[in-house]
Amino acid sequence: KYREENNVCRNDFLDILIGIKHNRNILDGTEEENGLKSNSRVSKEEGLTMDQITAQAFIFFAAGFETASSTMTFCLYELAQHPEIQERLSLELETVLENHGGEVSYQALQDLKYMDQVVDETLRMYASLAVLHRRCTKPYKIPGSDLVLQPGQKIRIPAYALHHDPQYYPDPDKFDPERFGPEKVKERHPCLHLPFGDSAGEPRR
Incomplete structure (x- = not known):
């Protein structure tokens, strides 16, 4: 004002x-x-409106800074623990920057494929949201059971448990960016990686 x-x-x-x-x-x-x-x-x-501006500012500070800073912290920790991964990532960064004339542009970021894998693996091990909260919007029968979710029912999705389930991620406590190589990703259901929500439509890469 x-x-x-x-x-x-x-x-x-x-x-x-x-x-x-x-x-x-x-x-x-x-x-x-x-x-x-x-x-x-x-x-x-x-x-x-001023109320909408206030809400937008709050969500930027509450959801934006904490999630980004904690993810970067855990990522740097794992890179320090795994010098071979750090070396490979460093080589990719040097190569991509050289190919783009030293400019960190949008196009350059799109070429950092291994960095994407490193960040995705960090988000798998240290998900910003351990549990996701959703509300059912239409009747849905859970496959293989007689349970039917009704509109209005609250649903809790254990993202941390999914990310550490050895059925989907063998040796889940090991930091391994190769889990997010193109072929490995194709083999898994997209909803087995939920660092922020439904990864099938996730815009945060």
Whole structure:
């Protein structure tokens, strides 16, 4: 409120949200430079209320920083424990950066296949959400049983238990990025890896 009334601009996260509230175009062209389509432009008919802005800010801080920082911490710990994996990842980073002229671009990140595997294995062993909470939206009969879930029923999905089940991940306490090689991933049901939710439609890679 103070910033709006006094026309204060600090070029930070809050300014971006205030800009969305007032229907300002906040994209700077970076998305298009990286080959992305700008489908997220705010139209004149759209905007955010102050309550929506507050909710968005809260979820960014509550869900964004803690999950990212803990994942990076565990990832660095495992890399320190496994120098051979660290060496392979370092070589991939050097090669990709050299191929892209030393620029860390969106395209360069897409070429870091082994890094994806390392991060996925970190999220398997140290899932940010040990248990997922969902609510049933339509009747569903669980295969192989007489149990039928009804709309409105709350469901708890034990993501940590799935990630450490030796039936799906042999030697589950071993840090092994090879579990997420292309062929291994194809062999598993996508819902056996749920670091943030339903990985079949997960956008966080």
